[in-house]
Amino acid sequence: AQSVTQLDSHVSVSEGTPVLLRCNYSSSYSPSLFWYVQHPNKGLQLLLKYTSAATLVKGINGFEAEFKKSETSFHLTKPSAHMSDAAEYFCVVSDGADRGSTLGRLYFGRGTQLTVWP
Amino acid sequence: DAGVTQSPTHLIKTRGQHVTLRCSPISGHKSVSWYQQVLGQGPQFIFQYYEKEERGRGNFPDRFSARQFPNYSSELNVNALLLGDSALYLCASSLGRARGLYGYTFGSGTRLTVV
Numbered sequence: 001a002q003s004v005t006q007l008d009s010h011v012s013v014s015e016g017t018p019v020l021l022r023c024n025y026s027s028s029y030s031p032s033l034f035w036y037v038q039h040p041n042k043g044l045q046l047l048l049k050y051t052s053a054a055t056l057v058k059g060i061n062g063f064e065a066e067f068k069k070s071e072t073s074f075h076l077t078k079p080s081a082h083m084s085d086a087a088e089y090f091c092v093v094s095d096g097a098d099r100g101s102t103l104g105r106l107y108f109g110r111g112t113q114l115t116v117w118p
Numbered sequence: 119d120a121g122v123t124q125s126p127t128h129l130i131k132t133r134g135q136h137v138t139l140r141c142s143p144i145s146g147h148k149s150v151s152w153y154q155q156v157l158g159q160g161p162q163f164i165f166q167y168y169e170k171e172e173r174g175r176g177n178f179p180d181r182f183s184a185r186q187f188p189n190y191s192s193e194l195n196v197n198a199l200l201l202g203d204s205a206l207y208l209c210a211s212s213l214g215r216a217r218g219l220y221g222y223t224f225g226s227g228t229r230l231t232v233v
Contacts, residue, residue, distance in 0.1 A: 105151070
């Protein structure tokens with residue numbers, strides 16, 4: 001079975017300080033992992049994805065995530081938060097082998113709401 | 119290039135009614151997936167279609183159905199609406215290659231309110 005656990009439902013940081021959003025995954029297969037961001041009343045935007053290449057993945061807007069198989073983690077980080085980063089963030093796993101299909105079904109975490117204080 | 123287009127953007131229906139939501143994928147994308155996002159939760163998988171065939175179904179009742187057309191657009195139908203069907207319905211398109219390597223692009227969603 002595939003699942004993700006986002007360890008924090010809310011994270012608050014001051015502008016200019018580092019951001020850490022934590023995610024642990026469970027997968028029966030070698031996973032594909034994603035982070036998506038959702039701004040209020042908007043759809044989901046892909047930040048970055050891991051697909052078994054480099055374990056440190058760089059995404060858009062200065063975000064990056066590190067895949068650690070031994071810890072089954074895929075935490076999202078950013079060195080310096082900006083006010084525009086305030087949004088809901090989702091950690092997502094896809095294995096693509098569900099029911100024998102070669103296409104990937106996405107399993108979302110419950111989300112982490114990031115608040116950035118001025 | 120246009121992104122994923124969903125219509126309508128907002129919809130209010132009464133319990134027991136039927137609703138049809140529509141999605142147009144990115145040009146060249148052959149797979150469409152539907153997700154339900156209830157307020158305060160992450161999206162839940164409903165259906166995936168590829169080349170007009172159902173390739174996956176989530177844990178939703180038979181009141182939910184979908185189809186994909188020859189131009190790869192898709193419709194999600196929900197019958198006998200319940201208050202609990204109120205949610206943001208998201209459509210995602212992808213090339214349909216193996217194991218999500220090519221990522222998914224989401225539309226802005228349809229906000230359905232059942233009263």
